[in-house]
Amino acid sequence: MTNQAREYQQGMNQVLTRIHTLEETARRQKDIIKLNCVMDKEVQAKVNVGIAEQALTALQENVARADEGGRTHEFTRLTIINQKVVVLGAEAENCIGEDLSFVGATRVDLDIDPNIPRDDPTQPGVPTTPIDRPPAASTYM
Amino acid sequence: MTFRYLALGVAAVMCLVARTSHAQQSYGPITGGVLAVPTPVISPTNGVPLSDGAVLHAGVSVEGGYDSNLFYNDDEKVGSALLRVNPFLDLTNASRTGEAPNGLFFDLRAGASYREYLNSDASIRRLRAIQPTASVNLEHNSGGTLVVGVADTYARLQDAPYTRLGANDDLIVRDNNLASAQLRWSPGGGRLQSTLRLTNTVDWFETAALKAGNSMTNEAMLDVSWRWLPKTALYVQVRQGYVKYLNTQDDSSGLVPSSLGKKQDSYPLRAMVGIRGLITEKTSVALSVGYQNAFYIGGKSTTGFFGSTLAAAELIVMPLQTTKLTFGLHHDFQNSVVGNFFYDDGAYASVSHQLVSRLIAQAWGAYDHRRYYGLPAGMDPRVDDMIQATALLDFYIRAWAYVGASYSLIRNRSDYLPDQGYSGTNYTKQLVFGHVGLTY
Numbered sequence: 001m002t003n004q005a006r007e008y009q010q011g012m013n014q015v016l017t018r019i020h021t022l023e024e025t026a027r028r029q030k031d032i033i034k035l036n037c038v039m040d041k042e043v044q045a046k047v048n049v050g051i052a053e054q055a056l057t058a059l060q061e062n063v064a065r066a067d068e069g070g071r072t073h074e075f076t077r078l079t080i081i082n083q084k085v086v087v088l089g090a091e092a093e094n095c096i097g098e099d100l101s102f103v104g105a106t107r108v109d110l111d112i113d114p115n116i117p118r119d120d121p122t123q124p125g126v127p128t129t130p131i132d133r134p135p136a137a138s139t140y141m
Numbered sequence: 142m143t144f145r146y147l148a149l150g151v152a153a154v155m156c157l158v159a160r161t162s163h164a165q166q167s168y169g170p171i172t173g174g175v176l177a178v179p180t181p182v183i184s185p186t187n188g189v190p191l192s193d194g195a196v197l198h199a200g201v202s203v204e205g206g207y208d209s210n211l212f213y214n215d216d217e218k219v220g221s222a223l224l225r226v227n228p229f230l231d232l233t234n235a236s237r238t239g240e241a242p243n244g245l246f247f248d249l250r251a252g253a254s255y256r257e258y259l260n261s262d263a264s265i266r267r268l269r270a271i272q273p274t275a276s277v278n279l280e281h282n283s284g285g286t287l288v289v290g291v292a293d294t295y296a297r298l299q300d301a302p303y304t305r306l307g308a309n310d311d312l313i314v315r316d317n318n319l320a321s322a323q324l325r326w327s328p329g330g331g332r333l334q335s336t337l338r339l340t341n342t343v344d345w346f347e348t349a350a351l352k353a354g355n356s357m358t359n360e361a362m363l364d365v366s367w368r369w370l371p372k373t374a375l376y377v378q379v380r381q382g383y384v385k386y387l388n389t390q391d392d393s394s395g396l397v398p399s400s401l402g403k404k405q406d407s408y409p410l411r412a413m414v415g416i417r418g419l420i421t422e423k424t425s426v427a428l429s430v431g432y433q434n435a436f437y438i439g440g441k442s443t444t445g446f447f448g449s450t451l452a453a454a455e456l457i458v459m460p461l462q463t464t465k466l467t468f469g470l471h472h473d474f475q476n477s478v479v480g481n482f483f484y485d486d487g488a489y490a491s492v493s494h495q496l497v498s499r500l501i502a503q504a505w506g507a508y509d510h511r512r513y514y515g516l517p518a519g520m521d522p523r524v525d526d527m528i529q530a531t532a533l534l535d536f537y538i539r540a541w542a543y544v545g546a547s548y549s550l551i552r553n554r555s556d557y558l559p560d561q562g563y564s565g566t567n568y569t570k571q572l573v574f575g576h577v578g579l580t581y
Contacts, residue, residue: 003236064190113422117459121418121425122374124364127340129319131296133213134351134478135513135525135555136303136566 001075002063005056008082012049015089019045022096037095045088052081187541187581191232194242198231199581206547206574211258211265212301213553213568219305222259225574228252241280248278264306270299288325293318303350314347334374336364344478345387353393353404354478358384360409366417373418378429382409384476396479398517401440405481405515408436411451411473427455435474440481441514441521443474448484463495467505480523481515499537506530523557541581547574 019042026035055077062070188196204225211219229252235241254272258265273296280290300313321340327333342358359382366376386404393403413431420426433451435443443449455469469489477483491505506529513523528550535545548571555566 060193116372116419116422117425121372121427122334122366122368122376124336124338124362124366124376124378127319127321127338127360129294129317129342129344131298131315131317132478133300133313134354135523135553136479 001071002060005059005075005078008078009049009052009056012045012052012082012085015085016042016045016049018089019092022092025096034095034097038092041088041092041095045085045092048081048085048088052078052085055081184540184580189581194234196233196235198233199229200579201226201228202576202578203227204574204576206572208570208572210568210570211268212303212305213570214305215568217305219265221262221265224257224259226255241282243282243284246278246280246282249276251275264310268299268301268312270312272299273297285331286327288323288327290323290325291321292323293320295319309350311348311350313351315351316343316345316347318343318345332368334366334368336362336366338362338364346478350392350395351478352388353386353391353396355387355391356384356404356476357387358382358476368418370418372425373416373420375414375416377414378412378431380409380411383407384409395517397440397481397515398521400518401515405437405439407438407442407476407481409474409476410434410436413451415453423459425457427453429453433474435476435482437481437515442481443484447472448474461494465491465493467491477513477515479516480513480521483511483513486510501535501537502533504530504532520557523555525553525555525557527554528552542577542579544577545575547576548572 019038023035023038023042026038055074059071059074059078062074188198191197202225204227205222206225207220207222209218209220211221229250231248231250233248234246235248252274254270254274256268256270256272258268260266274294276292276294278290278292280288282288295316295318298313298315298317300315302310302312304310319340319342321338323336323338325334325336327335338361340358340360340362342356342360344354344356344358346352346355360380361382362378362380364376364378366374368374384407386406389403393401397404411431411433413429415427415429415431417427417429418425430450430452432449433443434449451471451473453469453471453473455467458466460466467490470487472484472486474482474484487507487509489505489507491503493501493503495501507527509525509527509529511525511527513525514521516523529552531547531549533545533547535543537543550569550571552569553567557566
């Protein structure tokens with residue numbers, strides 16, 4: 001759950017970066033309508049990212065306290081915020097008119113049959129030391 | 142080799158570890174087939190968070206039991222009740238699901254085993270021991286493409302002497318340190334994978350009669366595999382070692398022929414091809430065959446077609462998610478403290494099963510046919526047949542508390558029969574323990 005939350009946070013930061021790039025594009029084009037539109041989305045996205053950071057911190061605290069209810073609540077908040085930021089990113093693309101040309105980073109979803117063992121049996125074994133009791137080899141020892 | 146079987150037994154329950162939130166217990170390393178330092182497996186769901194990601198685990202187990210043959214000698218069997226206390230600390234940044242994080246992973250562990258004999262005989266009570274262990278494991282994962290890791294494991298072991306009273310009655314005290322550095326490279330989608338590993342092993346005896354056997358072993362391993370299925374790979378592996386004996390001036394008359402005068406260094410080479418991984422959803426295999434040569438600079442060395450051939454086969458079946466069966470066969474050689482080396486032909490099997498959510502049963506057994514070469518005159522070669530078996534049953538009262546019982550057997554039969562009163566040839570040793578433990 002924490003890993004997924006961190007992925008959400010990274011994704012939201014990437015959206016913010018992309019919106020900032022779009023803002024620069026609008027500035028270069030000197031198109032005030034596009035610029036205002038993008039800046040509006042950027043402000044909303046920043047606010048949501050700030051809320052997401054608070055939710056992530058709260059989530060980690062709940063995990064540490066083993067508070068199942070609190071953990072689920074914060075994760076749900078993060079999921080909703082992430083969806084909002086993704087929508088704002090798409091709207092920012094629309095402001096510039098590049099929505100059709102920019103599809104975002106390629107994302108690969110991998111589903112593994114739960115019956116298949118999770119470990120990787122193709123790895124070479126870990127080094128071990130044989131620790132045997134030395135056999136008595138003479139009446140000397 | 143003994144440790145390998147132990148690791149097998151432990152590995153047999155690792156799948157169960159991943160599926161249960163309860164703390165578990167595994168064992169290692171061992172000496173003379175006797176479980177020396179029980180080391181509980183930690184449930185990743187427990188632990189005290191120290192910082193973002195770092196979790197401290199701690200625990201202790203107390204075992205009470207009986208050893209039927211303290212001195213490994215059927216001619217003079219001496220048994221005793223004993224008590225063992227095994228505390229440990231573990232600091233790691235593994236996730237709560239037990240998975241290593243991306244980037245830097247660490248696992249630091251320290252433990253000890255205190256052993257006390259409940260007996261009025263001073264020659265038995267002196268076998269009491271504190272056996273410390275410590276390990277460090279660091280790994281950095283760059284998105285799965287490049288993984289760099291270093292590890293170190295130290296253990297100090299004490300075992301019963303060769304005789305109960307009189308000459309050669311010093312405890313066998315041994316320090317063992319295994320350090321390794323590894324680089325794993327999986328370019329592209331990971332279909333081709335290379336692993337380069339360097340290991341350094343120091344085997345140090347504090348016992349005077351065995352000091353000539355103190356050694357340092359360095360080994361380089363290159364393993365190249367091709368994953369033709371996601372969890373199945375064909376591989377080529379080459380291992381070149383260098384075994385150097387450190388105390389060549391010490392008296393080695395009990396370890397090697399007098400004509401040699403000292404333990405002999407060697408350059409063991411092993412090259413093999415094989416397959417490892419899943420062949421069905423519930424069945425995996427590990428098959429390998431190859432060339433081996435001990436390359437001793439003096440005395441006897443591996444020879445002949447079978448002596449130069451190494452082979453191993455292992456079959457793992459998981460008929461249920463909570464049951465794991467393992468069968469294996471192997472033929473290879475090992476460097477030996479006594480003599481130069483021994484050929485080891487063996488078979489092993491294990492089964493582990495989670496009966497209900499909190500009751501876990503495990504059993505494993507192994508048979509070894511060992512042929513020692515390079516021994517002192519009059520006993521070369523020596524042939525030993527060794528059987529080892531262990532059964533464990535643990536019940537978890539809570540996720541952090543368990544009770545259980547274990548039974549271990551080690552039986553050796555040898556064609557070398559010195560005067561009575563010396564141990565380590567023909568013996569049958571049985572240990573029975575009941576234990577309680579706390580881990581968090």
